[in-house]
Amino acid sequence: MAIDLRSDTVTRPTDEMRRAMAAAQVGDDVYGEDMTINELEEKGAALMGKEAGLFVTSGTMGNLLSVLTVCQRGDEIIMEEQMHMFWYEVAGIAALAGVQIRTLPGIRGVVSVVALQAAIRSEDIHYPQTRMFCMENTHNRAGGTVMTREQMQDLSSAAKQAGLWVHTDGARIFNAAVFLGAEPRELAACTDSLTFCLSKGLAAPVGSLLVGPRDFILRARKYRKMLGGGMRQAGVLAAPGLIALDSMRLRLAEDHRNARKLAEGLARLGAEVDMDTVQTNIIRFQVPMAAGDFLRRLAARGVLANATGPDSIRFVTHYEVSQEDVDQVLAACGEILA
Incomplete structure (x- = not known):
């Protein structure tokens, strides 16, 4: 072989995951009745210190849901120019959310606070409304490099002072936490919402989680349904995610x-x-x-x-x-x- x-992403589920899939308790998740999905969402949110979580098919869906939930059509969001959300998510933010991306240069995926502050639009009839600032940790195109908690917090503080929502593409946030010797929740504390992947280094066969405040997740759940992401007896997919969070991240x-x-x-x-x-x-x-x-x-x-x-x-x-x-x-x- x-x-x-x-x-x-090429990792295959472990034998333990396959056994858990076969034994998973399931229900209709659109009705909120899949016990295994509910457990996964609660566990993921708790790990990140957030109020609630939402099981989604991919990080791309989770990132798009964050934009749909926070922004209005015609708004603008700011991110570093090499981010996955800009390069590899099929322009869904523009095509489906109707939101414009403004990119900034960065060093190993990190923009400067000064550049962020300068990019935030002032009030002008000609300008879109700046609504969100996005980060990525670890940063794929920079080579898996890590943003420190201090870098995340400085950028988050600058964004929040201007009234922006802060979202983090944390597909590999557990890798970042391991490198820094930190708890994932310490990094997640620097962001309003965050996606993280179960099917990359954690080896689950499919899925990501979007976590954030409870009212945000309630709105995101409705947009997930709009995108065709309302899953039924999908506890068979959530079961390996629980093993990913319990052991594979370690x-x-x-x-x-x-x-x-x-x-x-x-x-x-x-x-x-x-x-x-x-x-x-x-x-x-x-x-x-x-x-x-x-x-x-x-x-x-x-x-x-x-x-x-x-x-x-x-x-x-x-x-x-x-x-x-x-x-x-x-x-x-x-x-x-x-």
């Missing part, structure tokens, strides 16, 4: 160690790696050849990965990648880069 470093440091080992090995082999960005489970590096050629030769040696540019590659570690797999990947890369 290939060693798959394309993403941590082993993420292993993925970080494997990513660091990979990055250090790649640097020794001559790949260009910014080691300061290798903080969690993502490694972005450049090779002295076309990315497509590198990937084809890598696949021929039983390793799958993705390109992020003409000569740049991304590896992502996860629970199905062992230390022995890391050694095999480095051996394959060594043959290609020799």
Whole structure:
């Protein structure tokens, strides 16, 4: 079987998760009667120190719901220019919410407070209303880099002083917490609402949670129904999410160690790696050849990965990648880069 470093979304549910799916208590979630989903939403909200949670099919849905719930058509939201919400969510914020995104440059996914303050619209008949500020932690396109609690709090405070809602795409927020040695709720305290993913490094087969104030989640639940996300006996999907939150998040440091080992090995082999960005489970590096050629030769040696540019590659570690797999990947890369 290939060693798959394309993403941590490729993880398959564990045997324990499969058993939990078979045994899950279920009901009609549109009526609020699925006991397993209710438990997952309550547990996720409590972990993040929020009043309520909502089980959604994906982080993309959760992020869109946050915008639909807070904003009016014609509003503007502000975010860093490399955020997942801007690059990889099919312009749903524009197409479905009717909301304009204003992007700002950042350093490793973090904008400056000064830039944020300058971007907030003043009252003018010609301008849209600035309604929301968004952050991403960890930051995918920056290489899995982490925003500190202080950075999050400084930006959040500036946004709130201007009356903005603060939303965080926390797809990999547990990775950020592990890197910082913090509790997830400490980071979530810096944001009004937050999405986090169950099906990336936590290995559940599907789903994310949107958490926030109770009245916000009640409104978001109605928009979820509008988007076709009203699920029925979906406790079979929530059951592995409970295991993800109970145990899988506790082993993420292993993925970080494997990513660091990979990055250090790649640097020794001559790949260009910014080691300061290798903080969690993502490694972005450049090779002295076309990315497509590198990937084809890598696949021929039983390793799958993705390109992020003409000569740049991304590896992502996860629970199905062992230390022995890391050694095999480095051996394959060594043959290609020799």
